[in-house]
Amino acid sequence: MNALFASDNVTSACPEVMEAVIAANSGIAGSYGDDEWSLALKNRLSEIFETEVEVFLAVTGTASNALALSALAPVFGKIYCHELSHINTDECGAPELFTGGAKLIPMRSSNGRIDASDLAEIIRGSGNVHVTQPSVVSVTMSCETGTIYQLEEIKAISKIARDNKMSVHMDGARFANALVSLDVSPAEMTWKSGVDVLTLGGTKNGCLAAEAVIFFKPEMVGNFPFLHKRSGQLLSKMRFISSQLEAYLTDDVWLRNARHANAMAKILSEGLDSFSNIKLAYPTQSNEVFVHLPRDVIDYLNNSGYDINEEELDGKAVRFVTAWNTELKDITDLLESLAQKY
Numbered sequence: 001m002n003a004l005f006a007s008d009n010v011t012s013a014c015p016e017v018m019e020a021v022i023a024a025n026s027g028i029a030g031s032y033g034d035d036e037w038s039l040a041l042k043n044r045l046s047e048i049f050e051t052e053v054e055v056f057l058a059v060t061g062t063a064s065n066a067l068a069l070s071a072l073a074p075v076f077g078k079i080y081c082h083e084l085s086h087i088n089t090d091e092c093g094a095p096e097l098f099t100g101g102a103k104l105i106p107m108r109s110s111n112g113r114i115d116a117s118d119l120a121e122i123i124r125g126s127g128n129v130h131v132t133q134p135s136v137v138s139v140t141m142s143c144e145t146g147t148i149y150q151l152e153e154i155k156a157i158s159k160i161a162r163d164n165k166m167s168v169h170m171d172g173a174r175f176a177n178a179l180v181s182l183d184v185s186p187a188e189m190t191w192k193s194g195v196d197v198l199t200l201g202g203t204k205n206g207c208l209a210a211e212a213v214i215f216f217k218p219e220m221v222g223n224f225p226f227l228h229k230r231s232g233q234l235l236s237k238m239r240f241i242s243s244q245l246e247a248y249l250t251d252d253v254w255l256r257n258a259r260h261a262n263a264m265a266k267i268l269s270e271g272l273d274s275f276s277n278i279k280l281a282y283p284t285q286s287n288e289v290f291v292h293l294p295r296d297v298i299d300y301l302n303n304s305g306y307d308i309n310e311e312e313l314d315g316k317a318v319r320f321v322t323a324w325n326t327e328l329k330d331i332t333d334l335l336e337s338l339a340q341k342y
C-alpha cells in the first residue's frame with residue numbers, strides 16, 4: 001500500500017538533520033546532556049524564544065506531553081483539553097500514568113479548538129476536597145483538525161487559566177506548521193500569550209526522533225529532572241537527539257520545512273475540494289487536510305494503492321497529511337486518480 005498522505009510520521013528525516021547526526025557521531029562527548037550539542041541547543045532555543053528557557057529532550061511526543069503534564073498537574077488535578085486532542089485520544093493513558101492519576105477533562109467544539117467561554121463555564125471544584133482540582137489547560141498547535149488557534153484565542157484561554165490559578169501547556173507536535181501559518185514569532189505564540197510549558201515537536205517535520213519539553217518559567221521546573229530520568233527519556237548519548245534539533249532550528253530549516261508542507265496541503269485541499277462529492281471537513285490551515293469522502297471513493301483509493309486510514313473516519317472525516325518532502329507530483333497523481341473515477 002502507498003502510505004503517501006497517511007501521516008507526516010511516514011516520512012524520512014531531512015538531509016540537514018541526518019548530516020548533523022553523522023557529524024555528532026565522531027569522537028567522544030559528555031553523557032546525559034552534558035555535551036556541546038545540548039548546550040548549543042539550549043542557547044539557540046533561548047534565542048529563538050527571546051527568553052531564558054529550560055529544555056529537556058525526549059524521543060516521542062507522547063513522552064514529552066506526558067512528562068510536561070506531570071510537572072504541572074498534581075495527582076488530584078484536572079487537565080482540560082479538547083476531546084480530539086492527542087493527549088486524550090492517542091497516548092494510551094500516558095498523561096494519566098505520568099501524572100499519577102490526574103483526570104483529563106475533554107471539551108467539545110466544532111473546529112477542534114477549545115473555546116475560552118466554554119472553558120470558563122466548565123471550570124469548577126476549586127477547593128472542594130471531594131473533587132479533582134483544576135490544574136492545567138492543554139492546547140495543541142496546530143490542532144488535531146489542522147486548524148490554528150489565533151493569538152487572541154490563546155491569550156483568552158491563558159487569562160482564564162490564570163484567573164483560576166491554572167497552568168497552560170501547549171502540545172507543539174506541529175508547532176512549526178502553526179507558526180508559519182500565523183506568521184508570528186515563537187515567543188508571541190507561546191509565553192507572550194500565556195503558555196507556561198511547550199512540547200516542541202521535530203519528528204513530524206524532518207527529524208528522526210526529537211522532541212523538547214520547554215519551560216518558560218525556570219521556577220516551574222521543580223523536580224522535573226527526576227521525572228525526566230524516571231521516565232527513561234534522559235538518554236545517555238543525548239547528543240544524538242540534541243544534534244537533530246540543533247540542525248533543525250539552524251538556518252530556518254524547521255520553518256522552511258513547515259512552509260513547504262503547508263503549501264502542499266493548500267494545493268491538495270483546493271484540488272480535493274474541486275470534486276463535487278468531496279467536502280472539506282475543516283479549513284486547511286496547516287499541513288493536514290480533512291475531507292468527507294463517500295464510501296465508494298475510499299474503497300476506490302484503497303484499491304488504487306493508497307492507504308486510507310479507516311480510524312480517521314469515525315463518522316466524520318478522512319485525513320490527508322503533507323510533509324516537508326511532499327512533491328507536487330504526489331498530489332497531482334492523487335487528484336488524477338480521483339478524476340479518472342469521475
